[in-house]
Amino acid sequence: MKARPAVRRSIVAGFAALASLSGCSHKKPQDSESTSKTALASPHTWPLYGLNAAHDARYKDAGGKAVQWVFHVPGAVPKGMKKAAIKKTYVSITAVRDLVGIPIGAAVADGTVYVPDDNGFVYALDASNGHMRWKFNALNQIMTTPLVAGTGANKLVYVGGGNSTFSYTQAIKFGHKGAQVVRGTDVNGIYALHAATGKLAWVYHTKGEDMPTPAIVGGTLVFGNGDGHIYGLDAATGQFKWRVGIKSFVSMSSATVYHNIVIMGGTHPSAFYAVNAKTGKLVWHIAPKGVFSSSMGDCAPAQAQGIVVTQFEQKAKGHRRAKSVEMALDAKTGTVLWQTTLGTGKVPPRNKDAVPMIVGGTIYTGSPVTASAYAVDLKSGKVLWHTPLKVKMKAAPSVSGSHVIFPVGNGAIFVVNRKTGKLESKYMTHHGGFGPQNGVVIGQTYLIGSNFGWMYALPIKTLLGGAKSS
Secondary structure (H helix, E strand, O other), X not given: OOXXXXXXXXXXXXXXXXXXXXXXXXXXXXXXXXXXXOOOOOOOOEOOOOOOOOOOOEEOOOOOOOOOEEEEOOOOOOOOOOHHHHHHHHOOHHHHHHHHOOOOOOEEEOOEEEEEXXXXXXXXXXXXXXXXXXXXXXXXXXXXXXXXXXXXXXXXXXXXXXXXXXXXXXXXXXXXXXXXXXXXOOOOEXXXXXXXXXXXXXXXXXXXXXXXXXXXXXXXXXXXXXXXXXXXXXXXXXXXXXEEEOOOEOOOOOOEEEOOEEEEEEEOOOEEEEEEOOOOOEEEEEOOOOEOOOHHHHOOOXXXXXXXXXXXXXXXXXXXXXXXXXXXXXXXXXXXXXXXXXXEEEOOOOOOOOOOEEEOOEEEEEEOOOOEEEEEEOOOOOEEXXXXXXXXXXXXXXXXXXXXXXXXXXXXXXXXXXXXXXXXXXXXXXXXXXXXXXXXXXXXXXXXXXXOOEEEEEEHHHHHHOOOOO
């Protein structure tokens, strides 16, 4: 299939100049607070949302010490600002998230933390102290986890720019049955940046938004788009390889992989898609019945042992009530292996799902419907334990030793026992809550960004102690 004229190579030079202006190095920036100068070991590459197909974003830092620092992006909600003052200043909490929030997980590679932000910038921070090394302006919201691939001077960082807005001409199509809707306005595209400097290597512009995190498989960058297609690009050069139409726009369903198969969810219609990364051909797709709102296109699925897991919501009896459903599929064929209803509750706002994470044959996840944390058997779908936390949650949990870490919507970070689900501690951040962000565990350090524009590096022992941030 031929590519439509989506790559506007003529403006690459202009963006390169912009990248050069926005990329800068800071030895002692005003927007970070550091209490440690200890080096933090990290992976060399970051090919997927959550580091790997299972979303188990852990890296063993042998003998390394924990670090602690806080970085806030320009325009972040000031420390200690009360909710009434936030609403008066920023109109609404939702507006804050869309303007300065860190919407999804950061990546950590070769001692650098790459932070995406809804203010349109990606920031590269020194992992040991939070000092900014460079920043790049994508001219639209960044809701992808930055991916990192390549070696030496050819190491690149990949981010997608785009927003959740519908133009009027697209919004009215929701009233027409079967009409394909394109989501995303302003400047949309996939950007590849030089990891060392933040300067632009290449850009591929698209008609729709590029909000979900792509996947890098065998040198191909695969991503779902707001225009109803999945694309494959050469990761090194940005050259078009293939695209396949799916009709659904892909929202925040960051891709997972199984060998050469890339899997993601779509909205309008709500369906699940698997595409061959080499050929661009659809391997399978499935459209479960009764999926509520955008939930299937919002959840980032996880994969382990050839089983893909996702979460979606179905309507339940009563006013604005929903069921929270966990579903497992055969990654190779798309066959549904099991479905488990976690519970019912009030319909959550916006992203109506929680991201699963898989470790050792167990799925760990939360639910914004039931406000509870869960451990579910990967093979059978049996709920092993559930712990009511009484706060809505959407983020992927993290495992550290015998503990599971759950960041939630009000800014708390809960730690529960991995085997029993017993609540062990609660740490309050006071700098905004957590949505679909996933945390990262590097040795004895936990890293996560908030909806108010704050990026944290926290010692695991601090979380276990339940201490409050300053």
